Amino acid sequence: DGGITQSPKYLFRKEGQNVTLSCEQNLNHDAMYWYRQDPGQGLRLIYYSQIVNDFQKGDIAEGYSVSREKKESFPLTVTSAQKNPTAFYLCASSMDPSTDTQYFGPGTRLTVL
Amino acid sequence: GESVGLHLPTLSVQEGDNSIINCAYSNSASDYFIWYKQESGKGPQFIIDIRSNMDKRQGQRVTVLLNKTVKHLSLQIAATQPGDSAVYFCAENLNRDDKIIFGKGTRLHILP
Numbered sequence: 001d002g003g004i005t006q007s008p009k010y011l012f013r014k015e016g017q018n019v020t021l022s023c024e025q026n027l028n029h030d031a032m033y034w035y036r037q038d039p040g041q042g043l044r045l046i047y048y049s050q051i052v053n054d055f056q057k058g059d060i061a062e063g064y065s066v067s068r069e070k071k072e073s074f075p076l077t078v079t080s081a082q083k084n085p086t087a088f089y090l091c092a093s094s095m096d097p098s099t100d101t102q103y104f105g106p107g108t109r110l111t112v113l
Numbered sequence: 114g115e116s117v118g119l120h121l122p123t124l125s126v127q128e129g130d131n132s133i134i135n136c137a138y139s140n141s142a143s144d145y146f147i148w149y150k151q152e153s154g155k156g157p158q159f160i161i162d163i164r165s166n167m168d169k170r171q172g173q174r175v176t177v178l179l180n181k182t183v184k185h186l187s188l189q190i191a192a193t194q195p196g197d198s199a200v201y202f203c204a205e206n207l208n209r210d211d212k213i214i215f216g217k218g219t220r221l222h223i224l225p
Contacts, residue, residue: 090157104157
């Protein structure tokens with residue numbers, strides 16, 4: 001998992017509650033990413049950030065929000081507006097978003113009851 | 114390979130044989146390609162990458178081949194071991210873009 005940590009590993013929430021997933025990296029990477037993965041599916045990009053205090057929507061940003069106040073941290077909030085939040089959430093980082101590979105954290109499995 | 118719905122394409126290989134996992138990528142302008150391995154319940158791990166100015170790159174027990182003419186990428190794993198059992202994703206990065214596009218993955222199943 002190479003210096004990227006996500007917490008918690010498993011998270012249970014009631015429907016209608018907001019929940020925040022943590023992602024921290026000590027790799028001194030500029031870019032960070034959040035993906036969602038559903039069973040048997042590939043990765044879909046939620047949000048990404050190339051630099052502190054800046055972030056862009058990915059392909060499925062609706063119902064999610066992020067912040068990038070520090071280079072090391074990129075928390076993801078799953079809001080009550082997200083219609084189907086139960087999924088495996090993966091955070092990644094890269095040194096240079098246009099030329100370097102992304103390295104992934106261990107993931108957080110969110111289950112909404 | 115491509116998947117439909119919840120069913121990933123699966124490749125079953127005898128332990129000790131070589132595995133070849135294929136991927137068709139979408140954009141002829143992509144110039145950087147990566148293979149990831151994802152074990153159950155874990156995040157994807159980087160395996161090997163290749164840039165578009167190359168057609169072959171070798172790592173430890175793995176080789177990636179790139180055929181830009183037909184937009185095809187393959188991952189060869191030599192002497193497949195039980196620990197190679199996982200889902201393998203290819204990914205492409207469009208030149209000067211800041212996003213990576215992931216394929217849907219292929220499940221590698223090792224037969225004893």
